[in-house]
Amino acid sequence: MEFFQMLVFPGLIFLSVYSFALEYFDRIVYARLQNRQGPPWYQPIADFFKLLGKEVIVPASVSKLWFKLLPVFAYAANLAAFLYIPLTSANSLYPFSGDLIVVLYLLTIPTLCFFLAGYISEGVYSGLGAVRALTQLFAYEVPLFMALLAPAILADSWSFAGISAYYSAHPIMMLVNIPAFIIAIIAAQGKLERTPFDAPEAETEIVAGAFTEYSGKLLALFRFTVDAELVVVASLLAAVFLPFYASNFIISFILYLLKTVFIVFILAVFKGLMARLRIEQIVAFCWKWLIGIGLLQIVLNVIIKGAF
Amino acid sequence: MSKNLVIPIGPQHPSLKEPACFTITLEGEKVIEADIGIGYNHRGIEKSCESRNYYQALYIIERVCGICSHSHSTCYLSGVEKLAGVEIPRRAAFIRTIFGELERLHSHLLWLGVAGHEIGFDTLFMYTWRDRELVLDILAMLCGNRVNYGINTLGGVRRDLEPQHIDDIRRMCAKIEERNNYYVNLALSDATLAARLSGVGMLSKEDALKYGAVGPVLRASGVKSDTRRNDPYLIYPEIPFDVITYDSCDVFGRVVVRVLEINESIKIIRYCLDNMPDGDIIAKMPRKIPAGEVVSRYEAPRGEDVHFIKANGTDIPERVKVRAPSEANWHSMAHMLKGDYLADTPIIIAAIDPCYSCTDRAITLNNAAGSKRTDWEAIRKHGIEFYRNKGVDVSRILLPEKINY
Amino acid sequence: MKKKIPGAIIKTAFPTIFQKPATVGYPFEPLKIDDDYRGELTYDAEACIGCSMCMRDCPANAIEIINIGTKEDKKFKAIFHLDHCIYCGQCVDSCPKDALVMSNNIELASLDRNNLKVERE
DSSP: OHHHHHHSSSSHHHHHHHHHHHHHHHHHHHHHHTTOOOOOTTHHHHHHHHHHTSOOOOOTTSOHHHHHHHHHHHHHHHHHHHHTSOSSSSSOSSOOTTHHHHHHHHHHHHHHHHHHHHHHHOOHHHHHHHHHHHHHHHHHHHHHHHHHHHHHHHHTOSSHHHHHHHHHHOGGGGGGGHHHHHHHHHHHHHHTTOTTSOGGGOHHHHTTGGGTTOOHHHHHHHHHHHHHHHHHHHHHHHHHHSOOOOSSHHHHHHHHHHHHHHHHHHHHHHHTSSOOOOHHHHHHHIIIIIHHHHHHHHHHHHHHHHHO | OOSOEEEEEOSSOTTOSSOOEEEEEEETTEEEEEEEEOOTTOOOHHHHHTTSOHHHHHHHHHTSOSSSHHHHHHHHHHHHHHHHTOOOOHHHHHHHHHHHHHHHHHHHHHHHHHHHHHTTOHHHHHHHHHHHHHHHHHHHHHHSOSSSOOOEETTEESSOOOHHHHHHHHHHHHHHHHHHHHHHHHHHHBHHHHHHHTTOSOOOHHHHHHTTOOHHHHHHTTOOOOHHHHSOOTTGGGOOOOOOOOOSOSHHHHHHHHHHHHHHHHHHHHHHHHTOOOSOSBOOOOSSOOSEEEEEEEEETTEEEEEEEEEOSSSSOSEEEEEOHHHHHHTTHHHHHTTSBGGGHHHHHHHTOOOHHHHOOOOOOOOTTOOSOOOHHHHHHHHHHHHHHTTOOOTTOOOOSSOOO | OOOOBTTTTHHHHHHHTTSOOSSOOTTTSOOOOOTTOOOSEEEOTTTOOOOOHHHHHOTTOOEEEEEOSOSSSOOEEEEEETTTOOOOOHHHHHOTTOOEEEOSOOOOOOSSGGGGEEEEO
């Protein structure tokens, strides 16, 4: 039964199907925002299978083992993080106290894999992309942690179950976390490397950043990882900032879909509104604004915690 | 990083629409040196004009550039007509002016979109290209083609403006004006645009003059220079319009100059529609052009276009020389790139609205014997050597046995 | 100077999501082509007098007029190389008898280059 759950729901197969669906949704919203028709619903799947059919070229001077393993690592880390996030009830598959922290750390692994993939590729574009990916990690990671930990401080629990329990008891407290939610959305945009924080893979500057030397199946797996990351991050934000569930499984599942679609909708609109920032502008913005507001939020939450 | 990183941008690169090679030397993310290699897109246009008659050469010249096709053909024709001593009818001059300004509209809108794309602002890119489509629809309706209009002919224009077209043009102008005012507002109010464009690709007034920049690049450096005003042609002497300048000397200034020029173009089109005289649209031209030399100038959307034509009394030109506006702007490029971030390189390159195939000229290779003929094998060898010096080994690429053209 | 905010385009962009897209799903939906658009050449063999002005003025050597009749009883045939043609329409202007006219058929794409060499009688 447990193996079935890991494989089907909420595991591998659900994550795969839903990441294609959310990529489609992301692309269609982005297209409609730009007054375009957008792709047909099967486009993400078609792209994936087309890439699977392409030749894999490994640069001659690169360690073949690592070059092939890194996409798998990145995807595996995403899947592992996904298994700890509660989707349809307050408890995930393996709940324990402190699972929020574990998920955050697991989510850092894909970015590190992107960095390593670019670094070992030995190309100039991939090298620059790798350095930028790592620089960006330092810019968004701190505000993202702060934004996600602020609700946890208020709930006095490092676990999803605890957060859910607290906010079910005091639903009005969810409103306190709105600034943190906005920071989390912006930082998530950086985490997912989307405009305006897509400097690590800015196509007009450094081709495809860290993935420049990747092709065929390996690139397909990386693209798949990026899609899966979108699902995982959306689920994570939903679990922390909108932690309410229904008792019925079906209703709860629909609620989960609505929550994640809502978050991806915000992310997609956000993507269409701005020009890409330079890497040093990203760092300056994240440390100047996001961290400042994040700190205020944490102080506010601590005060509220003490007052009530 | 102790060693400076050398990055090749091009010949094939996602931010370049045509091949050109920029070798950028980086210190961290800062550009400390830029080397520009062009010539990948040479098509021998000038030479092929010398083996065609004036009518055929007109269509070759029209294809020097896909965007400023009307500029090149009008510039060429005004030279040929001057040599032949033919005055084109007034109505034809009005129609040529309208097309020139419509071309400026769609060229500037296209550029605005490309600039948006280069800084990752794809929404702006899609919106401006959507609006540009309105202009292209009008052009297709008026002349039957979307980009290479084929409206010009020796002695006048080929298609007349019908009354129902005039209403369509007015409607389009109103729409573009409304949208363009929105872009002006957006350029002045969006913080990310300002963050990416202000202070980038600086070219001071003195440098702009020193490197011989033309068109919007020169005007964005605060120099009031426009061939339509300095050396008017067609009916420009009588048209009231402003020469837009901006003195911020950066890419942002180039954006502002271009969006404001769109409004000026709309003003000019409206003036032409209001004051259009009746009459013929074509004057009789001789097939053989009397011997002589002429230089003609034209303000293309990208800047001043100069054509030199030498006629020898037959129906075939002896020499046609094209100085496209992009060619004049290339020289300031290395200067503008220096000191900025790598991330700004694409937008700085795009900011002169470069047209690579307009620019590329032939290179003659001399071998040791002093002969000017170089065979295929020698060119291939030279190519392999050239790229080996840049650190790329292409000698392992196999050629097909026979190349089918 | 106005106050600058990031994402100022949202006021136009957000309502656009719910509007009809500006693009057309072209091969599946018809495209509006003007009647006097310059497309494929049509040839009227009856009107042609074989002066070959079109051949002389064509910048791309895309047109050939051949006499397939006898010297006394002339009959003409045109060969269009549509892959060479640049659709400038100079031949239409040069023709003194209006034997050449451009249609608005632009759907000429073909996977085989030989299909683009068409003969008209």
